[in-house]
Amino acid sequence: MNIEIYFLLLLPFVGAVATFIAGKQNKNLAFWFAETIGIILFLLTFYTFITFSEPLSFDFNWFTFGETTLPFGIYIDNLSLVMLLIATGLGALDIHFAHDYMAEEKDQARYYAKILFFIGGMILLVSAKELTGLFVGWEFMGLASYLLISFWHQNTAPADAGVAAFLYTKFGDIFLFASIGLLFYYAGTLDMMKLNQPAVNGMISTSVTHMIAIFIFIAAIGKSGQFPLFPWLMRAMEGPTTVSALIHGATMVNSGIYIVARLFDFYVAAEALIVVAAVAALSAFIGATSALVQDELKKVLAYSTMSHLSLAFIGLGAGSLAAGMTHLVNHAIFKALLFLAAGAVILSAHHVKDLWRLGGLSHKLTLSAIFMGMGVLSLSGIPPFSGFFSKDAVLASTILNPQTYGLISTLTIIAGVLSIAYAGRLWTLIFAGRPRDKELYDKVQTPSKFWIALPLGAMAAATLVLGNYQEELTHFITKKDHIKLHVSWLLPFMMIVLSFLVFLVYYFYNRRPNLREKVSAQPLMKTIRQVLLNGYYIEAMITWFAKNIVVNVVARSISWSEKHIIDGAVNGMIHVSHATFVLFGRTHSAKVSNQAGAMLLGALAIVMIIFIGSVL
């Protein structure tokens, strides 16, 4: 029995408790506990990786109710292993980075305990054999993200952001929950490997599997921030940047793609991939365009996450597991890099996130600028960085698949090429040119090499090196020889457009800032900018619906009926009985003559009735 797997699964949770207790005793202990546990987790994963030969599968039962047993098995195969490596590797780097980033935070114990819990949730999710285990990890991450996003709960904005994160993802979660119930009923098993087999999913009618697949995809939409459940992802930027890096790079948002990839054959059988591709293409477009105009450093990255996760979904949706998954892996690394680099900038710039106040920082933050630049290049799909290969594969797969060729592939290509625009804009505004806010610029400090630059460097190296191992990565994940998706016109086309965009961004944002101002002063451009800035007002619409329809119409009318009808009827009994009391009271006169008369009359009336009755 593989003892390391148990450690891997239990250590984060035990460690979270231990970290919390230790951190309550001594503030500094919390970090060291977390760092140690993070590294151990990565080493355990790495050990599993190098000793890995065939999928590890352990069957456990969680509990039996009535005659039904809920399983809780562990299954670690190539796909899980890749996810584990991302989660623990990036997680460990993230913890390392937090040493400086969260140094001023008083409540260290709580922070690191939650981080470990978060990583633990992801580990549980990707190691689960059945949907039950997956759901537990899924919900753990929902909880952890809620707690971490509103880590600074004493402020209004993070507290609100936490609420949004929980509720948006919970909305998706209930669909996953429903599909657990339905699969248990229709398929009789929750084992995801079995669900992938035609013997199991073939038994169920396609309309049911289609519905279940859509349900699961809704959950994935929620977790991975796709249209229309993405607004929480942007709000989540209120949390510490290290948490954003964890959510966007290492853990949470990957889970949605993971579940679709995990049930890939089920989706194929359910004929649901096209839905995935369509929703994702729309999300990719929304994300990429919205990222273009954001003023806040982290929001640009958040929208780019949305857009890039959509690319991964599109890869899956277009039928290429390899394209989708490699893009997910690559994205995880460069996005964690970008977020941590952003964190380095924010830390150095005294928590200023407004892009228009930064600028020209490359002189002071040279290392960060370089590493972030590498992240930007990878994200934009510039060879030889890893992002290039996977993005290329995704685009090619949409073009080659007749189902997605057309609108979906067009949207995808637009989203793909726009990434250079917003990422380039981001980098330019932060690092290039002259400082816009002189006062701030003077205060910027160079961050620590060991605590800040080291993790950035490691990730930058990874994203560069991984570019050379795309074939192997693909092979490892899909276990098949990779069929090279190739569209001959794509590469030259991309290169031309990308170069053009690079030039445009540089010119627009660096050379001629006043031109930018003129353009953005146009009424039409202003409107477009507003729409994009607010993420197409999706959040406003959802909030409006929830507030005005659900709460103020449905809940309010129910509340009204409770007060005036249901409980009103009960309280009305008091009035009814009082009215009866008054009515009956009229029959009662305190006068002796009336009483005597009434008595006699009453008795006589009854006697008459009896008399008539007995005569008849």
Add this chain to the structure above:
Amino acid sequence: MSAFVILFSSALFSFGIHKLSILKSLGMTALAVAGVLAVLGYTTPLNGFSSSSAIQLFEVMVFIVLGAVILSEDENINITQSLFIAAASVLVLESATLLTFVISFEALSIISFILVSNIKDATQAEGAVKMFISGAIATGLIVLGLTLYALEGHSLNEAVNIKAGIFGTLGLWVMLMGLFYKLTIVPMHSWAADSYAQVRPSHAAILSGVAKTVVVIATFYIFSPFILENLSFNTPILVVLSVATMTLGNVLALFQKKIGKILSYSSIAHAGYMLLAFAAVQSSYASTGLLYIAIAYIFMQTALFLLLDKLSNGASDMTLEDFKGLADKDKFSALFFTIQLFSLAGIPLLAGFISKAVLVYAVVDADMTIVALIALLNSALSVAYYAWIIKHIYFDEANRKNKIASVQKMPLIAQTVLLAGTLYFGVFAYSVFSVTL
């Protein structure tokens, strides 16, 4: 020797010693001896009187309750009256023919009149007058009925002839109407609502607690064969009267301000429940149910009025306001009052619950499910005003203007006796089920 002889002679004798303090002990002793005699089976040694184990049980209960009344009483004249009431009750309960029944009933009425004429203020006088006039009408009705019945040639000196003709039936019904006056059945109830609340509460205790139950038991034993004979005709009338009485009583008790008034309406409502036994006479549970509710009622109602008498110091105008915060001032009285009220409300482990349960079961047994439901819902409705009194006792802050008198030791002992009865019959139903008519 019999219970009646002992009681009657000691009542007469008590006139002679009514200034002495041993009167109380004399009364208690007489009741105790009478109780023993009743248990031993001595019946009034006259023609037209007989007894049964049920009657004996009930007599003993009447004696115990009257003993408690005497114990808590401090006016000697009332002790004498109580002994007379006891004697008359024995006669009423043991009478087996129409004639003896009517005579003993009238005797009881006269003693009641004398009892309430011990007047202290104008309100009590009003109550007494109302009772006299209504009583006169009732007596008239009874005599009228008796005459009608006799006109048909039936002998009065034997049990009711169930094969009476039209006039006989009519006569019996007219008599029942007269009796219902004493039982405070709608529409002959209105005097009670005023009188019980206006006379001195300790008198009301005897009137509504003792006299009423004695009459209801006796009436049932005399008239049940007659009612049983023509069920399809008699039952609907009785059901209507019963439902009307309980509903009216409960509804009118709801928003009253005076405690005495609430209790008198609750007394009317209970008369309605008791009348259910007449309606459900075909069920074998009817007589047990009636006996049970009579026993339970005699304890509960007497206890409440007696305690009210002590708390109000004999005045009859105690309001809910005065009861505010009683629990803080007088823990024991509050507790006694509350438990007896719960019993009246039909809360389990108290006599009031089981008695009502058996009675309502008799109705179910007689295939009148809807009537049973109405009775049960009425009982639930009654909880409203009982709980409302308890609310004043326990939930409200004491008010400085409250005119609550402190209760002495003797009345508390009397209350304990009465509470013991309520509790005993709430759990040990065996003693009632084991007796027969």
Add this chain to the structure above:
Amino acid sequence: MSYLLLIFLPIVLSLLVYFITRNTGSAKYMALGFFVVMLIHSTYLYTQLPESGYMLLGSFLNIKAFDFELVLQVDRLSVIMLLLTSILLILVALSSWTVKKQAAYFSLLIFFSGAIFGVFMSTNFMWFFIFWELTLIPMYFLVGIWGAEGRVYAAVKFFLYTHVASMFILLAFFLIYKQSGTFDMTLIKDAVLVTPALIWWLLFVGFAVKMPLFPFHTWLPDAHVQAPAPVSVLLAGVLLKMGAYAMIRMVILMLPLQAQKYAWVILVLGLLSLLYAGFMALYETHVKKMVAYSSISHMGLVAIAISAISFDSLSAGLYEMIGHAFIISPLFLIAGFLHHKTGSWQMGDMGGIMQKAPYISAIFVLAGLGALGLPATMGFIGEITILISAIETYGTWLIIILLGSMLSAAYLIWTFRRVIYGEMSELVMKTDFTMSKPEFISLVIFAIFIVLFGIYPQPLFDMINQTFSAYTSIGGAL
């Protein structure tokens, strides 16, 4: 005989306890001791139980003519309820540690404990009913004397409403006796009854009020809100469970055929309760009312589980009953505590309590997460088992249950936001949130239960499964 004492000793002694401890303040220790003895006793009973069927503990006061016999019999279901009750009583005693007028308060608790044990131990309808009604008395006083500002209205409403409902139950029992000649609930089956449908409806209404199911629930928000927090725990943890307990007995043991026929009624009302109360909670700004509606909503889930009438669903339902007791209790306790300290019920007046009372807030959040069905809490296990078993019986459309889950997430998370998180309100800033040790310990114990049985529910399910498999063997409806 000793089992008889278990019921009557508390009832009789409660008065004595009051007069002994009136001036000493030792009532709470006595009560706690009492409840511990009761827990030990019920645990002992559990170990003595036979594989299936009832264990006779004695019968008393037999009256042949009316079958009015106090028969004490227990089976697994009742002993589970006894265990739950005695654990809750201990925790309630702890959390009432600093209550005013202690002697009276704890005497009433002791009185209640006797009555509630009677409910779960007696199998004679009449005595069952007697104890059933008797539980109202201490509750009436506990709500009426120690309650908040609207206590009188709430107490009287609670008393009257449930009492009226009980009348339907009593009538049903009478009809049963009339038609079958026995008050023994272990002998009753549809087949021996003439009008089983009528009896079913009467019983259903009576039990539905107690559970409570929409639209018979309106006594609950008032009673729970006005009651002192520990009494709310008793109401939610024990009193509501009486309704569900009786419903289970009726559905599978007494009237299985009618239950099959009218299961849809329970289902529909359960669903309505779930959603209706969920929306009510969503709209509520009163902390404790929100918890009260959440409680109703969860009892709706229990009703859905009962309506599915299968081995699985009843196990799930019973689990959810227990889970609900442990989850809703700390919510009530903390809501009451907040009101006690701040003097306000409104969420708008609060905010940022996490900064002043982190541990209490954390337990509130934990229990709330339990209520919204987060994995590793009892709430999740209850929800998933009910979902699976309900779909098993009724098919796909029962995923509508999850709408309730979404609603509970919405109102609870939003409550956390308004009460626990965010900036400190002025009221919170000037309030001191220190809690007495025993009260806090009881909260911690609740939290431990929620998580422990949420992660490792098997021991509980072992007990529960045995209960219902025993019913299968004696010919229940399963």
